[in-house]
Amino acid sequence: MDETIEFVTVARSHDTSEMFILSARLEAEGIPSFVADANINQTYSLLxxxxxxxxxxxxxxxxxxxxxxxxxxxxxLLALDDKDFSE
Incomplete structure (x- = not known):
């Protein structure tokens, strides 16, 4: 029997890039994520x-x-300090 996965919206924004950055952060932590409606918002930004x-x-x-x-x-909390980039 197939198990249905219920997706939950955990963040919403009009900035597509912000959602992809958050998605990458979640993926790095082992949490699968999906950015929904990115294409329509990039193509028709007025919508x-x-x-x-x-x-x-x-x-x-x-x-x-x-x-x-x-x-x-x-x-x-997860921001990097300038010292993190010094040699």
Whole structure:
């Protein structure tokens, strides 16, 4: 019997690039993610507001962990210092 995976929206934005960056961060943490509605928002940017923007979705079982990582990214907790780039 096939198991249905329910995807949950964990972030939404009108900035497609932001959603792809967050998606990459989640993937790096082992959380599968999907950026929904990116193509329509890039192609028809005026429809972005009407369509609700771009959605970042993850399987429901990863939603809590994904929201925590997104909150850490948005708070600057995961930001790099200048010293991280010095030789």
């Amino acid at each position: 972005s507001i009407a369509s609700g923007g771009v959605r970042l979705q993850v399987p429901g079982e990863f939603a809590v962990a994904a929201r925590k990582i997104i909150a850490d990214v948005n708070s600057g």
